[in-house]
Amino acid sequence: MSTTSVIYRHTSVYNLLMRGLYGRHYGARFEAIAALIPDGAEVLDLCCGPATLYTRYLRGKSVRYKGFDINERFVDRVVAAGGDGLVWNLREDTALPRADYVVMQASLYHFLPDPDPVVRRMLEAAREQVILAEPIRNLTTSSNRTLARLSGRFTDAGEGAQAHRFTRDTLDRALARYADRIASTSLIAGGREQLYVLTPHPRAHVTSAS
Numbered sequence: 087m088s089t090t091s092v093i094y095r096h097t098s099v100y101n102l103l104m105r106g107l108y109g110r111h112y113g114a115r116f117e118a119i120a121a122l123i124p125d126g127a128e129v130l131d132l133c134c135g136p137a138t139l140y141t142r143y144l145r146g147k148s149v150r151y152k153g154f155d156i157n158e159r160f161v162d163r164v165v166a167a168g169g170d171g172l173v174w175n176l177r178e179d180t181a182l183p184r185a186d187y188v189v190m191q192a193s194l195y196h197f198l199p200d201p202d203p204v205v206r207r208m209l210e211a212a213r214e215q216v217i218l219a220e221p222i223r224n225l226t227t228s229s230n231r232t233l234a235r236l237s238g239r240f241t242d243a244g245e246g247a248q249a250h251r252f253t254r255d256t257l258d259r260a261l262a263r264y265a266d267r268i269a270s271t272s273l274i275a276g277g278r279e280q281l282y283v284l285t286p287h288p289r290a291h292v293t294s295a296s
Contacts, residue, residue, distance in 0.1 A: 111276035115191070116143045118274040118281055119217055123149060123187050130154065130185035130211060132176060132204075133193035137164040145169075152185065176204055182211035191219045192279065194260075198250050201260055209267065209286055216284040218261075222254040223278045254280060 108115060120143035123129060127149050131139055134153035137160070144151060145168065153164035154174035164171030176197070182188070188208045197204045208216045252260070257280055261268065266288035274281045 108275055108278065111278065113142075115219065115275035115279055118272075119189060119191065119219060120144055120147070122215070122217055122283065123147065123189075125149070127186045127214075128152075130183065130188045132174075132182075132188065132190045132208070133196065134160060134164060134171075136160050137167050137169060137171075139189070139191065140164065140169050141167045152183070154182075176207075179203065179207075182207050184211055184213060186212070186214045187217060188212040188215075189217045192221055194218065194220045194257075195251050198252075202263070205261070205264065209264070209284060212284075212286050214286075215269070216267075216282075216286075218282045218284065219274060219279045220252055220257055220282075221278055222252055222257055222280045252280075 116139050119139060123144060125147045127147075129140075129144065129149045129151050131137075131151065131153045132155075134140070134155050135157075137153050140149075140151045140153060151164075151169040153161065153169050153171045154176075155161050155164075155171075156173065156175050158173050161171040161173050188211050190204075190208065194201050194204070205216075205218070208218070261282060261284075264284060267284040267286070269283045269285050269289055270281075271283075272281050273279070
């Protein structure tokens with residue numbers, strides 16, 4: 087029997103929880119990413135969830151969108167929305183298809199303790215940029231142990247619960263080996279998520295905003 091958390095089995099529950107977590111900053115987390123992607127670009131969205139980035143923020147830009155997720159229900163939603171969806175397990179060491187922009191939002195923690203193989207494959211697939219946004223303020227890292235334990239139970243996307251999360255420092259350290267690929271960093275969604283823009287090839291300068 088699948089242990090997948092209820093939020094990953096029901097799109098409506100997933101969306102309700104995300105809106106509750108981010109409050110008035112919910113839309114801003116998608117807007118920040120959509121602003122980086124030009125009209126007509128080819129986009130590969132990894133761990134895409136219910137395709138909110140595409141349906142609400144990118145479809146009007148006529149992008150060529152591919153949404154990959156381990157959750158078949160989410161992939162079905164991508165296809166129903168007019169995108170190209172595929173069930174894909176990123177834990178498998180399989181090369182990703184090429185795209186102009188490769189995106190991952192709020193999902194890198196699923197690959198702890200070593201997210202490097204996923205980041206490396208993202209960089210190999212991107213023609214223009216990798217756009218990576220990850221929460222650095224989380225319920226599961228709360229000092230309230232009961233709250234942290236309960237929230238950790240809702241993190242199983244199909245591969246087991248993931249109670250560990252990034253902080254700003256641990257995320258910076260995880261991506262430190264790609265320092266020469268980082269074009270910019272910034273805080274988005276009211277400071278809840280850290281946004282990194284990486285290039286496939288080394289850069290000479292890095293800009294940072296907070």
